[in-house]
Amino acid sequence: MDKKLNCVIIDDEKHAVELLADYIEAIPNLQLLKYFTDPLQALMEISEEDNIDIVFMDMDMPGISGLDLSVAIRAKTKYLIITTGHSKYAYEAFGVQANEYLLKPISMSKFALMIKRLMSLENTSKTIVPADDFFFIKTDQIQKYTKINIKDIITIEGLNNYVKIHTNTETHVAYLTMKELECKLQDINNFVRVQRSFIVAVNYIQKVEGNTIVLSNKMEIPLGTTYKKQFLMFLAEKTMKSNRSISE
Structure with missing residues (x-):
């Protein structure tokens, strides 16, 4: 180089x-x-x-x-x-x-x-991750695999030794850990950890009410204390603000 x-x-x-x-x-x-x-x-x-x-x-x-x-x-x-x-x-x-x-x-x-x-x-890492990037997960049936399109993931929910991958069409259960999926998605700016048991795709966030994140599939995710500061900084960066004074 x-x-x-x-x-x-x-x-x-x-x-x-x-x-x-x-x-x-x-x-x-x-x-x-x-x-x-x-x-x-x-x-x-x-x-x-x-x-x-x-x-x-x-x-x-x-x-x-x-x-x-x-x-x-x-x-x-x-x-x-x-x-x-x-x-x-x-x-x-x-x-x-x-x-x-x-x-x-x-x-x-x-x-x-x-x-x-x-x-x-x-x-x-000079190639940009395409919007249709994907991976496969094993299901509970022998020799059966399910394709997960990363762009379709709304949130990932941790359940002890399993995870639920909620997409915009259905929910999949996989024998994976949150850390394994976080490592898989770490180079994609669209995903943020908001608590120990949830990773969310920011483009599917519909609104934030106090410490609750509401997603496009109507799921409500409580914001974890450990991740609160980082998420609020992200929220502040993405919030439109007016330069006008109140008197105007």
Whole structure:
């Protein structure tokens, strides 16, 4: 790959910034665009015009946490890499659509292997997922498979070791986990986790009433506490607002 990937480091510890900067300099396909030791400064200054490919994000920072900052800037970078000294953030990292999770102390070999995985993803993810993309699920009958068109999925409901896939025509039960389906759909921007037991397709959301999401098939999904902040930020981004004053 000829084009170098632009990298941004956000970490309040200067020695951690210097270490990652040295690693980036050692990899031919990477270049350091800028770094921040103040997360609030990063929030204010990072923009889509920066053409950022990779953000290396620390979690424990003053002023604003790496988790909240990740939610705010996720759309402004192609890849998000969580760098932290605490394994407890692994679940939250998945919630903010992090591509990788590096546990400190970060060795050069660990860093290089992670970049190699990203390079592979970079080379294979340049095609847009077609609207009629699909997958098959096994049914409870031997040698019988059912085709699921991704564009038809309204919501996915977790039921212990099974899931219900609600589409705009019918409901299917599959011996799959929520995590397996979330991984399958993670590259498709149309899907968002709204609670532990539900993933919804945003284009099928009809309205939101308080903490209840109403879908086009009339299902009402309660918004989970863990996913509330992320969903409300998405809702705020998609809400039309008037620039007129009330007096007008």
